[in-house]
Amino acid sequence: MTSRTARPARSSRSSRSGRSLREPLELGGSVWFQTGEHTLGGASRIALLAAIGETGSITGAAKAVGMSYKAAWDAIDAMNNLAGEALVERATGGKGGGGTTLTPRATKLIATFRAVEREHRRFLERAGEAIENFVDDWQLIGRIGMKTSARNQLYGKVSAVTRGAVNDEVELELPGGQTIVAVLTHESTETLGLTPGAQAFALIKASWVMLLVDDGKPVKLSARNQLRGTVSGVKRGAVNSEAALQLDGGPVVTAIVTNESVDALGLHDGVKAIAVFKASSVILGVSD
Template identity: 75%
Template sequence: MSDPRPSPAQSASSGNSTAPLELGGSVWLRAGQQTLGGAARIALLAAIRDTGSITSAAKAVGMSYKAAWDAVDVMNNLAGEPLVMRAVGGKGGGGTTLTPRAHRLIETFDAVEREHRKFIERASAAIEHFAGDWALIGRIGMKTSARNQLYGIVSRVKRGSVNDEITLALPGGQPIVAVVTHESTETLGLAVGAPAFALVKASWVMLVADDTDAGQPLRLSARNQLRGVVTQVTRGAVNAEVSLALDSAEGGSPDLNSTVITAIVTNESVDTLGLAQGTRATAVFKASSVILGTAD
């Protein structure tokens, strides 16, 4: 599979018409319906091949020792057969080797990536606005059970003793905060300027009637508080689906192009809060309820 897209820096500066546009992309391999790995995991396999050591390979590709073994375990499991073999014994405690299947996988990936580069060059030259359109096609084609699939750019990474706090700026500027493990930050390549998407189930989103002073955050423990205007209320037998168009970060009212977040609440809550099309409300959810993902 391939994912041609502009780099994070280019995506962040797409509003600058004077900046040169370059088309980028990535390739990843699948085993059946499961994604086996992209450039980062194949690079790890190649480093293991070249060094014969998981420790040296991890350093070569900028991974922690644990993250490298986690990636190896995932690849072995998804392939349905070993790709990396641990050797026991020896002065250094044994080495790490690749199976013939892993060697073929690296060769296949390199060949596909070479052809992918040629494809990108041809497509970029032939199709206007190819980079942005192809990236969008990839995002809207994503399948997940989470009702809310929100795209943004990482604006802050705060390292903690156990977990990291990642802030994602939505297109309108309002932030979403997620708490993830160090390994997830590293594996997903979450750094300032990197594009990512946030998944939030509608049942995890609470709504609060906006009867407070504009711009004043609610006094709640939940980190994410996104203000906006109700655009749709769809009632069911017990629950209702409420969609909220988000304000811009500068306090501007939402428009037809605003990011929309959806919550599932009871019909009784809709009536109690007076939620109807055009009323203002705040969507509230915990940082631990946010799942982050990247295209590669």
């Protein structure tokens, strides 16, 4: 079982009399169950299970939690597979015309999740009162604990979502103001809850990143993502080199390039360069 806090909801506003009214700090968070290295379910999947129990229908449950029918069934299949037993069963035919029901295991899982979520909320409240900067520290602990084979893990905030005929184009603004563009299916955008203002992370393999020397002139390429920065390190290997590019605003992007390319481009510390990669090479994720 894992838990993580969300960004605190703290804001201030001015009253008509001119006095500044500060709202109390509120800690948000989420809990999810894991089996091995796989996530069985978090708040959204548990909500789907509960809605199925209430409506007896996948269509009704999906509508109640704001999912498409396909996304709901994909989530159910994943939960059934990861649980090692059925959590949702679908009956066809019969007097009532069939329907969807929860197994006793699913009902128990919902009750357990809700009990743990209550305790998690109490923990967040106590920790927030006792530990200075608790929310920021807890978020960072969660981020640095993430394991993935992608060398580049960049966090930001969704700044725009453009729906297309088949796929969606999602823009993620990084610290410092530069933007990453990713192309996702409609179902992925919906399932991940990618809307403007949502926090997300982008995964890009180092082998998918190309480097160009930045001479200050506009670059015309088919690749949507062009992040500018300064080379902060080059580690040479037998055939390839690992080049790190410090982006404006702090994040670092790593690229794997041949030693010949390093020499031809004159890549060394302090050189201005551009990290280039396609929108289709970006994988987006969120913390459930």
